[in-house]
Amino acid sequence: MQLSPEAFQPVVVRGVTRVTPSSFIISITPSQGFSAFAPLPVAFSISIADKSMSLDGAFEQRPYTPLIPNSVQPGMPTPYLDILVKQYVGGQVSGFLAARQPGDTVLVRGPFIKLQDPEGMLKRFPRIGMVAGGTGIAPMLQVLRYAAATGYTGRITLLYGSLNRDEIALKDRLDALVLEFEGRMTVHYAVDGDPDGQHSGPVGLMSEAMIRECLGEGPQSDMIVLVCGPPPMMKAVGGGGRKEPLGGFLKDIGYEHVHKY
Numbered sequence: 043m044q045l046s047p048e049a050f051q052p053v054v055v056r057g058v059t060r061v062t063p064s065s066f067i068i069s070i071t072p073s074q075g076f077s078a079f080a081p082l083p084v085a086f087s088i089s090i091a092d093k094s095m096s097l098d099g100a101f102e103q104r105p106y107t108p109l110i111p112n113s114v115q116p117g118m119p120t121p122y123l124d125i126l127v128k129q130y131v132g133g134q135v136s137g138f139l140a141a142r143q144p145g146d147t148v149l150v151r152g153p154f155i156k157l158q159d160p161e162g163m164l165k166r167f168p169r170i171g172m173v174a175g176g177t178g179i180a181p182m183l184q185v186l187r188y189a190a191a192t193g194y195t196g197r198i199t200l201l202y203g204s205l206n207r208d209e210i211a212l213k214d215r216l217d218a219l220v221l222e223f224e225g226r227m228t229v230h231y232a233v234d235g236d237p238d239g240q241h242s243g244p245v246g247l248m249s250e251a252m253i254r255e256c257l258g259e260g261p262q263s264d265m266i267v268l269v270c271g272p273p274p275m276m277k278a279v280g281g282g283g284r285k286e287p288l289g290g291f292l293k294d295i296g297y298e299h300v301h302k303y
């Protein structure tokens with residue numbers, strides 16, 4: 043099944059699985075008659091529509107960042123896509139997705155490319171730094187899977203911030219990647235709060251000191267820093283979203299190469 047950026051198409055819900063108190067994975071498969079989605083780029087997002095509230099043809103749509111299964115090699119068709127969704131209180135589309143049942147259909151369009159030349163990036167940079175917050179881990183996982191599958195030999199350091207220890211999502215997938223990279227990938231799990239004092243990684247909101255400590259001092263001409271997270275984190279860490287100029291901690295530290303999702 044070939045997705046289209048222009049037109050919404052129905053896909054089928056495989057299941058909805060809660061992964062943390064505030065987030066779940068919704069897994070989607072192609073609509074009837076297709077066994078797989080046509081090959082998808084790295085990194086990409088899709089748009090999902092909620093037409094359930096539509097009275098007059100108007101509907102809401104939001105972008106999401108699917109995960110390709112580990113078993114699927116880059117450039118190959120994929121039988122299903124998993125989407126990590128954070129459920130916001132009163133959130134329209136995240137609430138709509140949380141209520142889906144296996145066999146339901148949802149409307150999607152895409153893919154929308156979020157990284158122009160992943161192959162060139164991996165060739166050029168022997169070191170990758172990643173700063174992710176919450177569901178911002180999803181595009182990092184797309185890149186990590188691609189790097190692992192294409193034999194990237196450089197070093198990767200990921201700083202991954204969550205609200206608390208229970209909200210750390212997809213640790214199993216990250217652990218599997220750490221093993222695959224055989225000592226060349228390090229993950230620092232940061233939590234905003236640690237009331238019981240059990241956390242062994244950085245504690246507190248992401249700060250300049252935390253980033254310096256995990257990713258090193260700038261400038262580093264051989265390293266690209268990828269960053270993705272909720273708007274307040276993007277503001278503090280990178281001076282805002284993709285369309286805004288680099289600012290925040292990453293600019294102050296002086297990293298030369300930064301890609302904001």
Ligand SMILES: Cc1cc2nc3c(=O)[nH]c(=O)nc-3n(C[C@H](O)[C@H](O)[C@H](O)COP(=O)(O)OP(=O)(O)OC[C@H]3O[C@@H](n4cnc5c(N)ncnc54)[C@H](O)[C@@H]3O)c2cc1C
Nearest residue numbers: 087104105106107126127128130132133134135136177272
């Ligand atoms: C390129 C891109 C990729 C994305 N990928 C994912 C993904 O893989 N998984 C995922 O869960 N989300 C992702 N998002 C965010 C997603 O598109 C929606 O914004 C989010 O699901 C909230 O939509 P909603 O309709 O549930 O909430 P809304 O009805 O729009 O808002 C409800 C409440 O939630 C608050 N809120 C909404 N969005 C955010 C936010 N990002 N941070 C903090 N508060 C917020 C609003 O202020 C409001 O109070 C992505 C966003 C972009 C731009």
